[in-house]
Amino acid sequence: MTATEVLSAVRAAVSVPADLRVAVLGVGLMGADHVARLHGRVSGARVAVVSDAATDRAGRVAAGVPGCRVVTDPLAAVADPEVDAVVIASPGRFHEEQVLACIDRGIPVLCEKPLTMDADSSLAVVRAEDAHAARTGRRLVQVGFMRRFDPEYAALRELIAAGGIGEPLVVHCAHRNPAVPAGVTTESIVNDSVVHEVDVARFLLDEEIAAVTVLRPRATRHAAQGLSDPLLVLLETVGGRMVDVECFVSTGLAYEVRTEVVGEDGSAMIGLHKGMVRQHTGPGGAVRSTAVAPGFRERFGLAYDLEVQRWVDAARRGTVDGPGVWDGYAAQAVCAAGVEALRTGRRTEVRMEQR
Amino acid sequence: MTATEVLSAVRAAVSVPADLRVAVLGVGLMGADHVARLHGRVSGARVAVVSDAATDRAGRVAAGVPGCRVVTDPLAAVADPEVDAVVIASPGRFHEEQVLACIDRGIPVLCEKPLTMDADSSLAVVRAEDAHAARTGRRLVQVGFMRRFDPEYAALRELIAAGGIGEPLVVHCAHRNPAVPAGVTTESIVNDSVVHEVDVARFLLDEEIAAVTVLRPRATRHAAQGLSDPLLVLLETVGGRMVDVECFVSTGLAYEVRTEVVGEDGSAMIGLHKGMVRQHTGPGGAVRSTAVAPGFRERFGLAYDLEVQRWVDAARRGTVDGPGVWDGYAAQAVCAAGVEALRTGRRTEVRMEQR
Amino acid sequence: MTATEVLSAVRAAVSVPADLRVAVLGVGLMGADHVARLHGRVSGARVAVVSDAATDRAGRVAAGVPGCRVVTDPLAAVADPEVDAVVIASPGRFHEEQVLACIDRGIPVLCEKPLTMDADSSLAVVRAEDAHAARTGRRLVQVGFMRRFDPEYAALRELIAAGGIGEPLVVHCAHRNPAVPAGVTTESIVNDSVVHEVDVARFLLDEEIAAVTVLRPRATRHAAQGLSDPLLVLLETVGGRMVDVECFVSTGLAYEVRTEVVGEDGSAMIGLHKGMVRQHTGPGGAVRSTAVAPGFRERFGLAYDLEVQRWVDAARRGTVDGPGVWDGYAAQAVCAAGVEALRTGRRTEVRMEQR
C-alpha cells in the first residue's frame, strides 16, 4: 500500500463533508460562549481560530479546543485560508470593518448585534452585501437576534402567521434585568436592551417601525445615579400597530422577558409559564412558585444553540436563513429614533431608506 | 291614630316575611363562625338563640348579636317556640340526639359532620327523617359537607354532569393541612379529614363507594408520635371508578385541597390556580408565585357562606337542597370501612344498606 | 298609649336594629342587580322603594320583593320618610340632582359612577358634602367603584401598602370586553371603561393622575364604524409613576381585567389565574385551559356584593368607608383630560382643584 493509497483510504474513511472551520472574533463572555457552543454542542462546525485584543484571554479559550489557533489580528483571522466562516462577538465599534471584510472575502458571518454603530454605516453594509449578492446570488451576513430562534418566540410568530389570533393590533413587552454593569447609560438601555424588543416587534408583526416615544417613569432607587430606569417605550408600526415596552434593568430580581400579542380574534403571551412548580414558605405564608431565570444566558441558552446550529447548517448550504443585514439596519434606525425620543421627550419618526 | 292603627301600620311597613330565627348549638370555632355568618353575611335569617356547655362562651357570643339569647340546654333551644331552625356545631357525640330532636319538632336543621358517630346511628337518623317525610312530605336535615357549595367544586361537578370530560374514570385528591391539634390520631384523620374526600368523590361521581384501602407511606418527621402521616387512601366506587387520596395533615406549610378528575374525553382539576401572581426572591433565586391558603376557613370561607345562605333560603321554602342524611350515613359507612382498612392494612368493603 | 309609645314598644319588641330601608333609583340592568343583591344576599338592609322612569319595569322589579313600593318620582323617593338610604343606578345625567337631594336630606347614598357628568358639577357635589360634613361630622356619599371591593384588587393594594413590592413605579392594565352595545363612541370608552382603570390607578398608587395620553392603534375589524378600538391610554401620576392601559372593547372573546404593578422590589399581577384547569382539544391540539369570565357581572359579582354589604354596614354606623365624592370628582377630571387627549392626540394635563 503506497502512501497515496493510504491517504486515499483515510479520505474515504473520513468521507464526511468537512466541518465548517469557524473563526470567532472577540472571546469575552459572549464570544467564549459561542466557542463552547461551536465546540461542544453544535454539529458540523469546529472552532479553527479565535481572535481577541486580549491575547492571553484568546490563548486560554483556544487551549480548551483541540486544534484551535490564536490569530491576533481579527482581519487576518477573516483572511485565514483555513477559515470558512466567522462569528463576530467583538465590541460593537469593530463590527463594521469586520463584517465588510467577511463580505469582501465572500464568507458567511454571524455578527452579534449591533450590526454597526449607527444606521448609516449599517446601510452601507446592506449595500455591500447587496452588491455581493448581485454578483454571486449569495447572502452572507446574519445578525445575532437570537430570540427569533427561541422556541416560544418562534411558536408565537407561527401562531400569528397562521392567523391564530387574527390581525395583531397591540403588543405588550416586558424586558427586565436584575442589574446592569456600571457605566450603562439610559441611551445604552435603548441601544442594547430595547433593541431586542424592536427586533421582536418587527419579527412578530412583519413590518417596519414608523415612530418611537420614550417615557421616563419615576426611577427605582436601585438605579445607578442619573439612570432613567425603568423606561416605557412606545413603538408604532407603519401599519398603525402599537407596541409598548417596559424596559427595567435594575429590578434586583431576575431576567424576565414577556411578550403578549393582542389580535382581532384572540391573544397569546409567552414568557410566563415555565417548568417546575414548587410549594414552599414565601413572604406572607405558603406559596406555589415557578422560577424566573436569573439571566439571559439561562433564559435564551437554547435559543443561542439553535441560532448557531442553524447558521452553521445554512452556511454549509451557502445560504443565510436568520435575520440579515436589513434587520440589523432597521434595528439601528429605530434605536437612533429612540435615542432622539429619549432626549427630546417627544414622539420621533423613524427615518429609513426604502428596502 | 290609635295604638292599634299604629301597630298595624308598623306591621304593614315591616310586611316582609319574618327572618328565620335560628338556634346555634355549640359556639366553639365553627359554631361562632356560623353565628357571625348568620348575623352579618346571610340574608333572611337571624341568630335568636345560642347554646353551649361553656355558658360563658355562649354569653360572649350572644353579646355580639342584638336580640340573641343564651339557652343552656341544647334540647331546650331546639324546643324553644321562638326558634324556627337549628344549626348544630356541637361535638360530634351530641349530634344524634340533637338532630333527632329537630326531626321530632319538625324544624330544619343544618348539622356539621359527622351526622352521628357511627354508621348504624346515622342509619337510624335516615329512618327517622324518612318517617317524618312520609307523613309531611318534607325533609329536614342537611349535613355540613360545605365543599359542595365551593364554586370550584360546583363547577367541576357541573362539568362532569354536562359530559364535558366524558365518563369519569379516576380521581386524584390531595388534602393537606399545615398542622393538626394535639390528640389527633390516625383514625381521626380518616374520620375528620378523609371524610371530606369521601363526600367529594360521591358528589362528583354520583355513586357510592364500595371499598377502601388505606396505605401508610413513610411518615414525616413532623408528625406527632405514633401518627401515620401522610396516608394514601384508595376508594373504589360500585361502578369501578377509583379515587386516590393523599391525606397529609402535618405539612407545616398551608391548607391545600386539590382534585383532578380524569375522564374518557378530557380531564379537569381544581385547587391549583388562584389569584394574585407575585414576583419576589424565593429559595434558589427569583420566583413567580401564588399564595396557598393558610387554612380551611380562608380556602372555604365563601363555600360556608353559600352553604348557610342556601340552607336558609331552602328552610324558608320548607325544603332541603344540600347534602342530606343519606350523604351523612354514606360518609359514616365509608369511614368505618376506612378505619378497619387502616387497622388491617387490607382492602375493606363498605357495608351499606340499600337506599 | 300614644302612637309614639306604641312605636317605641314595637321597636323594643323587635329588638334587632331595624334593617336599613333602601330606595333604589333606576332599575335597569345594574339597578335590578342591586335590588336582587339587597334583597337576597345582603344582610341588614331591605329594598323599601324602587323608582324608574319606566314604571312598568319598576313594578316588575318591586313585585319580586315583598314590602317594596314603587315611587315614580326619584326625588320623592329620596324624600320618603320610610327611606333611610339610597342607591343611585339611574342614567348618569340624573346623578347630580339625586345625589344632592340625598345630601340635602342627610341620608347615605351609594351612587354608581359617574358621580356627575363633568368635573365641575362633581366638584359642586364635593363642596355640598363638605358643607354637610362641617355641620354634622358625617360623610354621606359613596361612589360605585366596586373594584376596590374585589378580593384580588384589595389584596394587591394591601401588598403595595405593606411595602411588599417596594415603591410602585409602573402599572400595566388590560381591560377587555367581548362587545359593546350599539351607540358606544370612542369618548364613551374613555368615560365608561377607562374610568375604572383611572380609579384602580388612584386606589393602588394612592395619588392623583397628572396627565393623560390616548393613542389609537390600528382598529379591529370587529369594531363598530368609526370606533377607535383598542385604545392605548397612558396615565402619569403627580409622583411620576406611569400606568399604561390597553382598553379593548370588541375582543369577541370575554371580559378580562388584568393589572400588574411593577415596584422597586418585586411585582404583582392579578387577573390571570382563576379556578378550574381543564384539558381538552383546542385549536392546534390538546390544551390545558382555564376559563375567562364572559362578562363583568361574572368577574365582579362578589365585588358588588361586598361593596353593597360594606356600604350597608357603614351606613348603619353613620359612616362611609368606600370611595367618596373626591374619588368621583378625580375620576371625572381625569376622564375629561382623557377625552381632550383623545381629540387632540396629545398628552393632556389633568386640571383639578386642591383637595
Add this chain to the structure above:
Amino acid sequence: MTATEVLSAVRAAVSVPADLRVAVLGVGLMGADHVARLHGRVSGARVAVVSDAATDRAGRVAAGVPGCRVVTDPLAAVADPEVDAVVIASPGRFHEEQVLACIDRGIPVLCEKPLTMDADSSLAVVRAEDAHAARTGRRLVQVGFMRRFDPEYAALRELIAAGGIGEPLVVHCAHRNPAVPAGVTTESIVNDSVVHEVDVARFLLDEEIAAVTVLRPRATRHAAQGLSDPLLVLLETVGGRMVDVECFVSTGLAYEVRTEVVGEDGSAMIGLHKGMVRQHTGPGGAVRSTAVAPGFRERFGLAYDLEVQRWVDAARRGTVDGPGVWDGYAAQAVCAAGVEALRTGRRTEVRMEQR
C-alpha cells in the same frame, strides 16, 4: 513513509480528536430519530453504520448520512473495526445478544429500554459488565431512560437531593398517551409505559422499589377490546415511600407526563406549566390555554438530544454517566412484579439480587 506514518501524519494534520463512529442497530422510528440526532444535532460523533433487518429501510436511512454504510448483520456491525460505539434501537428481544456483543468487544453502547426481556437475563448482563469492569476499570452500557436528561426531571432530582423539600414521602405520577398501536396489551402497558415511572421513582428517590400493586379502574370506552386502561399502579420503596401512577394510554388527547413529589418540608411538581398562553374560544366560552405536547417526541425531544450528547461525551472519555445496567435490571425486576400484580390483583414484592 510507511502507511502507518502517513496515517499518523494525517491524524496530526486533522488535529481534532476523531469523532466517535457509531453503529445504530435498528432504524425504525426510534433508531431513525437517533441517526438524525447523531448526524445533525450531536457534536463529536457520526453515524458510520446502520443495521436493520429491513435492509431497504436501512438503505434509505444511510442515504441521508454522508459516509454511512449499511451492515445487515447487527453483530457484524458491532464487530466492525470502523465502529467505536453502538446505539441499540432494535426490538427488545435482540437487546441481550447485542449488548453482550458490545461488552465482549469492549465498546460503549447506548441500549434503548428494555435492557433485556426479563430480570434474569438483565442480571446476566450486569454480571458480564461487572466482569469487564473488573478487568478494565471501565463500564460500557447505558440504558435509554432518557427522562433523566429532561431538564425538568433533572431539576426536580437536584431539588430533592439538595434537601429543598425535605425527605420525600409520596410521589404522584400521571403518564398519559393519546393512543397506542394495535396489539398493545395490558401487560405491555406495564412493561413499556409504567417502566418509565419505575425509573423516575428510582431516580428521584434514589432507592429501590420493594413492592408493586396494580389496580384496574373502570376502563375507557376508547380502550381496545380487553385492555385495562387506565391502570392505577402503586410502588412502595424499600424505605417505605409510596408512588402512585396513573397510566392511561388511550386518552385521545395528548401526551402528558406529570410528577409531583411531596416531601416533609415542601413539594414540587413538573409537567404542568409550559410555554405560550393563548386566549381563544373554548368549550363553554373563552379560555386561557397552554398546549399539551401531542407526543413523547415533542415532549422529550430535548431530553433525547441531551442523553445522546452526554453519552457521546462520556464514551469519548471512556466512561458512562447515565443510567447503567443495574438500572436496566432493576426496572425489569419491578416490571416483572408489576405484571404478576396485574395478573393476581395483589400487592407483589419485587425480587432483586443485592447490588
